Amino acid sequence: MFRHMWIFLHKLASPPHFYGLAAKMIPWFYVSGLLLIAYGTIAGLFYAPADYQQGDAFRIIYVHVPAAYLSMMAYSIMAISAGIGLIWRMKLAHAVAAAAAPLGAWFTFLALATGSIWGRPMWGTWWEWGDPRLTSELIMLFLYFGYMSLRAAIDETSKADKASAVLILVGAVNVPIIHFSVEWWSSLHQGPTLVREGGPAIETAMLYPLLGMILGFTLFFGALLLARVRAEVLHRERRSRWVRNLILGESA
Amino acid sequence: MMEMLAMGKYGAYVWSSFGLMFIVMVACVVQARSRHRKMYQQIESRLKAMDSTS
Numbered sequence: 001m002f003r004h005m006w007i008f009l010h011k012l013a014s015p016p017h018f019y020g021l022a023a024k025m026i027p028w029f030y031v032s033g034l035l036l037i038a039y040g041t042i043a044g045l046f047y048a049p050a051d052y053q054q055g056d057a058f059r060i061i062y063v064h065v066p067a068a069y070l071s072m073m074a075y076s077i078m079a080i081s082a083g084i085g086l087i088w089r090m091k092l093a094h095a096v097a098a099a100a101a102p103l104g105a106w107f108t109f110l111a112l113a114t115g116s117i118w119g120r121p122m123w124g125t126w127w128e129w130g131d132p133r134l135t136s137e138l139i140m141l142f143l144y145f146g147y148m149s150l151r152a153a154i155d156e157t158s159k160a161d162k163a164s165a166v167l168i169l170v171g172a173v174n175v176p177i178i179h180f181s182v183e184w185w186s187s188l189h190q191g192p193t194l195v196r197e198g199g200p201a202i203e204t205a206m207l208y209p210l211l212g213m214i215l216g217f218t219l220f221f222g223a224l225l226l227a228r229v230r231a232e233v234l235h236r237e238r239r240s241r242w243v244r245n246l247i248l249g250e251s252a
Numbered sequence: 253m254m255e256m257l258a259m260g261k262y263g264a265y266v267w268s269s270f271g272l273m274f275i276v277m278v279a280c281v282v283q284a285r286s287r288h289r290k291m292y293q294q295i296e297s298r299l300k301a302m303d304s305t306s
């Protein structure tokens with residue numbers, strides 16, 4: 001049983017196999033993700049009732065919550081991949097970490113921007129310096145930028161892998177800080193709505209579009225990550241036999 | 253219909269958030285695709301240059 005699983009994982013991690021399999025999976029991730037995002041957008045904008053306190057401004061959470069969740073998810077994937085890459089010297093793991101960084105940065109930016117847009121009418125300010133939730137999320141954006149700059153500054157891939165993996169693992173302490181910031185310190189940011197004791201504190205007509213958005217964005221993110229890992233694998237394996245066959249075979 | 257699109261008094265905030273979401277989604281897809289194409293073309297031109305010299 002374990003032997004079979006190990007063989008399967010080993011095969012999955014072999015670059016040519018991954019490259020081919022990912023190409024087949026990407027369209028499915030895109031289509032299912034976009035369908036769910038379309039459902040969540042339409043239901044969230046037009047069918048969910050307006051919030052009794054926040055009115056229609058609450059609809060911004062349909063963008064903000066999935067973006068914030070993915071910003072932390074991308075970082076967690078990077079930290080786990082970086083750890084696996086350092087400990088087991090698995091090359092594909094480093095490729096995953098490098099591929100996830102720009103996506104994490106985009107979703108962190110989206111979470112910060114939509115939070116700011118929501119904050120203007122609700123809190124009366126675009127930004128509150130010193131707020132723990134806002135500050136820790138902003139630090140994460142800088143960690144993504146730092147990671148990408150560090151990689152760009154080191155020519156040798158294996159050295160860039162190791163140095164950037166250490167950076168991302170040190171910065172990982174920020175992820176639980178973001179999550180628990182609203183409980184540990186007083187923050188303008190509201191407490192958790194979905195993951196809390198006693199179940200989600202939200203009406204089903206509001207909840208289902210949000211769950212659709214979260215799942216849809218996760219699938220969409222999966223497609224983007226696979227696409228970026230493919231590019232990364234191609235670059236890392238540029239001198240290998242299989243890449244040569246792949247490229248010259250197709251054009252001949 | 254117009255009332256639904258107006259989003260109470262929060263139209264500008266709600267629509268700019270969803271607009272930004274759309275822009276980020278498009279940017280992510282375009283970047284991912286162009287990165288793969290760039291890597292592919294770089295290797296392709298290097299391999300072809302190697303073949304023509306040998």
